[in-house]
Amino acid sequence: MKRIFEIDPWKVVTHKLSKEDKRLQESITAIGNDYMGIRGNFEEGYSGDSLQGTYLAGVWFPDKTRVGWWKNGYPEYFGKSINAPSFIGIGITINGERLDLNQVDFSDFVLSLDMHQGLLTRSFIYHGQDCDVKFEFRRFLHIAQKQAALINVKATVIKGHAKIEFDSTLDGNVVNEDSNYEEHFWLPINEDKTQRTIQVKTKENPYGVPQFTVLLKESLRHDGRVIAGEVTSQTASLSEKVAIELDENQSYELEKDIVVITSRDVAADKQEQAASELMDQLQAKSFEENLSYHTKIWQERWQQSDIEIVGDPAAQQGIRFNILQLFMTYYGEDKRLNVGPKGFTGEKYGGATYWDTEAFIVPMYLAITKPEVTKALLQYRHDQLKGAYHNAAQQGLAGALFPMVTFNGIECHNEWEITFEEIHRNADIPFAIYQYTNYTGDESYVKDEGMDVLVGTARFWADRVHYSKWRKKYVIHGVTGPNEYENNVNNNWFTNTMARWLLKYTLDRLPKATKAAQERVNVSDEEKEHWQDIVDNIYLGEDEDLGIFLQQDDFLDKDIRPVSTIPEDQRPLNQHWSWDKILRSPFIKQADVLQGIYFLNDQYTKEQKEKNFDFYEPLTVHESSLSPSIHSVLAAELGKKQKAVELYERTARLDLDNYNNDTSDGLHITSMSGSWLAIVQGFAGMRYSNNQLSFKPFIPDNWDQYSFKINYRDRLIEVYVNHEETKITLLEGQDLEISVNKQKVMLKEGEAECLKD
């Protein structure tokens, strides 16, 4: 745990340059606009330890899979969102000295991410041999005009006289830190000194993945007018130099406008013209006008989605930071995209799509964005069904297997214990169809396209189980559950349970599907009988004495002992223990049995929930960022308020407090929804099943009040909770009967229902 930014309700701010934690600082000050994103690198460059990162949504490269020993069925490539050309560069020289905060003398450093505006600012006073100069940077990625980035730097001479040279650059000579043998992924195409553009293209690949072409254009302004510096170019890079001289108290403001066009939207030969037009549009407004337009949209988003917490500024900052970063990564505006575990903030996990989206993002986005956003996420998987059929065939199995890691539906992860075995994803991903249908009441998707997904995955499961003559049950061998600290186990309860759920839900929905869908999927009676037989006879491990579900065969054979018995200096385990020791230990990375109880919440009794929680949570090290939130929700449901709050704190400030000591690699974007889930499903106890929305709220002791809004079936509902009462207001929409603390409450538009505790 390490906190390098100060507590503030609407800002992530620090007054110290943390040289030893520069990468951490860069991760936390990353910004994005769900089209592109950049880490908090410095415009003027930085010679100390740093991870440079610029990422363009949907622009990726299939890097050759390298493994020690090849296994049949491995994917040929590992896809990664590659580091894109860097466009923020504004090198600065003052009276001949290169500005580099790792080298020069400076004071009054402030670095701040304004969450209300999605704006990154930075200022400091440079102390040179013969002058002091204050620098103020502002930058944002335009949330409406997504191809645009705007940077404003202001220099003010505090003392002496300064000759300042700005060197604005576009640089395509970038590499990924994680590339094999420092390989470059970009080929230069063109540098145009007149147009101030560079154009690059991803390398060829033998896998049929399209090459991406990207054009970047820059333009400098001063006092609202375009200025022309001295332009030079080298392969895949461009530099534009502007020199000024300032006396004491004089200042100069330089604006760098950037446009980034990719071949995902505009063909390579049309990119230059498109960039010119966009630049003209952008520059029709001043920096300040663009910023206020951008800010207005952010305000609208916050209006719908903010969670206000009074009495605990750290918790307040945490939840806002998470909502901001999620929205900077994905807002459903491009249906070809999804949410990578690190968003645009680092290289790890390659920027690809994981099951995190369906399990952790969907329930939050259902409630705080329009249904179309979630439907776009469902559509994304439907569009990739062809890849899912390919993945199943790679393993010699029938039906469709959604990938663990993908850009296009084809699996590109290369560990057998994950690729081949972490197949619970193939029920979790379709589970989003149930969630969508259940929450929105909109049956159109599950009746038609959703059926393709359900039947494709059902066929996979029906082939993947086998009948054990010895046990007289269907079993599932050789899987990895959500708890990835176990590999290649048999009868993982969660996997078996979700496979059963998938088959049952598919059988339930099939008769209600459209005729077209039924014809398309063409399920025979024999198939249906077989699926029903699996539903009726799948093995689900249980220990009656303990009253628990068994995470897997042999689990009780382990040396069962609580996490509290591990010496503190051996945590997190994944940084201290060998893989062998981790695998053999009873310790659990993230919710596994409890993930099933969370998903299928209405199927289990309170006693079942309690016994499983009390058995498994003490064994859980929460070393996945996806873990604490699920446990927090269940703890809240079980009245374990202190535990719920403790786990909430861990998920809400996971990155701000660098809880897992790995935020320097990038933010844990997909788990950021966890803090929202912990508040809304946990503290406020929101559930929805059988067309009934319900709440069972409580408030953490140290909070004064909290409130949030949700969209529910064309209504906007506000929930406000303090220590005396819960107030639920139907802000917009038709009357609705809901349940609060198991009592029916009728909501009427514009009226607040107060429920005293």
Next chain:
Amino acid sequence: MKRIFEIDPWKVVTHKLSKEDKRLQESITAIGNDYMGIRGNFEEGYSGDSLQGTYLAGVWFPDKTRVGWWKNGYPEYFGKSINAPSFIGIGITINGERLDLNQVDFSDFVLSLDMHQGLLTRSFIYHGQDCDVKFEFRRFLHIAQKQAALINVKATVIKGHAKIEFDSTLDGNVVNEDSNYEEHFWLPINEDKTQRTIQVKTKENPYGVPQFTVLLKESLRHDGRVIAGEVTSQTASLSEKVAIELDENQSYELEKDIVVITSRDVAADKQEQAASELMDQLQAKSFEENLSYHTKIWQERWQQSDIEIVGDPAAQQGIRFNILQLFMTYYGEDKRLNVGPKGFTGEKYGGATYWDTEAFIVPMYLAITKPEVTKALLQYRHDQLKGAYHNAAQQGLAGALFPMVTFNGIECHNEWEITFEEIHRNADIPFAIYQYTNYTGDESYVKDEGMDVLVGTARFWADRVHYSKWRKKYVIHGVTGPNEYENNVNNNWFTNTMARWLLKYTLDRLPKATKAAQERVNVSDEEKEHWQDIVDNIYLGEDEDLGIFLQQDDFLDKDIRPVSTIPEDQRPLNQHWSWDKILRSPFIKQADVLQGIYFLNDQYTKEQKEKNFDFYEPLTVHESSLSPSIHSVLAAELGKKQKAVELYERTARLDLDNYNNDTSDGLHITSMSGSWLAIVQGFAGMRYSNNQLSFKPFIPDNWDQYSFKINYRDRLIEVYVNHEETKITLLEGQDLEISVNKQKVMLKEGEAECLKD
């Protein structure tokens, strides 16, 4: 299965150049002298598909481990015997045309490995536009003067007139096919045109592994006299050209003598002088004289170790080929070396040491070489104990863990399911101490140095087991047994059994150890009690109804069905099935439970052996080259003669018939001992326990007779078996009482004991 060489008792010969199977042909015609080895590449070069390979024993490079996802405890490097500078090159041009059998017209091709002499010969007639020339090549690696290689090429003009240019080369610009990103491992140091030497050095590495320097020297002779060609050099290579002209019926013989010195024996700055001296010694004899000296030593080896089979030339050829290749790889003359799975015949498995040596090589070498050879193999592991302690510490465990793959004792394999889990090796390797002691009767090793190995590994096992409160037994979780088609299983019967054996044997031997050894290992009473408790209470899975030992927990939960149910076109599984499908199937790669029954043969009843064999063998696909031989020995013991013979045939001609369709990568050196085991332990039923040597021979129906010799406690014994009788002769040594078919027989020197069937 593919047979490209003809059947012959003492030759591996073909009259056809198999262009489509060139790599296979190269593997089978590889030669070595347990100091170095070369694949059957052509001296004049070959433009078609080919795997060039030259290997120097003990010369290796630690290549950086590349994995998709790093696990704690992984080794930093993967060691490999790298492709050494090639010294066989003699480019040939005839009237301006480059001789390349992939391009030119030729006839009368003969390629032959003379097993009696360890000599490779090749001849053919080249048909040019205006001439026909016969070429005859001979080459061998000198078995007495190990740094020397000799090549003789004779050109005879059959028709027309030929201007022939020979271009003899030394070439250090070689790469491994399996190197990451085509990396070169050699750095040039020097080329000396006068001395006709090149000197190269392995690249630096960050792992503290020494760099190896190698010097190669060549000298050309004609008619016994050194001749001087035109020498040129380039970086890391040298070329010496000799041009001649021949009229019809004229011939010319060119001899290329090569000396190869490595820094394992001679420091870099002394190599040139050493090479000159060795070359002088070599050239004091003619090619024919050197060859007859070399042949004489091979004859002596054969005299001791040949197995003669009358009536089945294919079987005869197979066993001789295996003995030849084993002896060309290792004969115990350099105690720093061991036996790599591919010997000097390919890159796969990196030329490192595996548990194959102890499990498969030791029992054969014990019987056919002097005890010192096997003792050298034991000493090799003792010398690497430091690495073994390091390996255990890497996993956070006590004691010593011998590596799966190594050059220096430090593990360098990078799959968690092998590196961390295939730990049965840590009992199999010490089992060789028992085998040595039991066979030779020499207790000196186990009493002293052997105790360091036993106690080190015992301490590992005592820490690696854990007590299951649920099962009330010691258990071993997370292992991979010899059957590598299962990973991360619990309570693998073989592993548990061998761990128990190791602890028991250590406890048995400890009181008899030397005082010095006892003080060195310093085992406390508490430790001994704990070990005894594990011996008494370790879980060994059994199914009483079936009367079998359980390969692992949950094994019976599988879809058990015999190998005969797999369609023929899906075999071998490892080339047709995904890893997922293989892992979940009941099919067994190589002996697992049965390996334990083989090792601890005298501990099980015939009924136990029979039930386990009848249950497991039908599930076994024998896709490890180590598999058929063990099954053949057990089948023979159980009177399943047909099965024993069928499995023998698979092991004896595994490479000659390319049974597993992978001999193109190199020969299966360590499993070659299997055919010897199948004859001696299987057909002849040789066993030794409690100081008693015994036989229970039978003869395959289609053989007329077979005979072999063994060394046993300073005696040389010949065993001869035909369909009427078994004849056992004590050729040398003191009288000995043995058991044949459970009857006591007293052997007297020089007398043959005949036992009628």
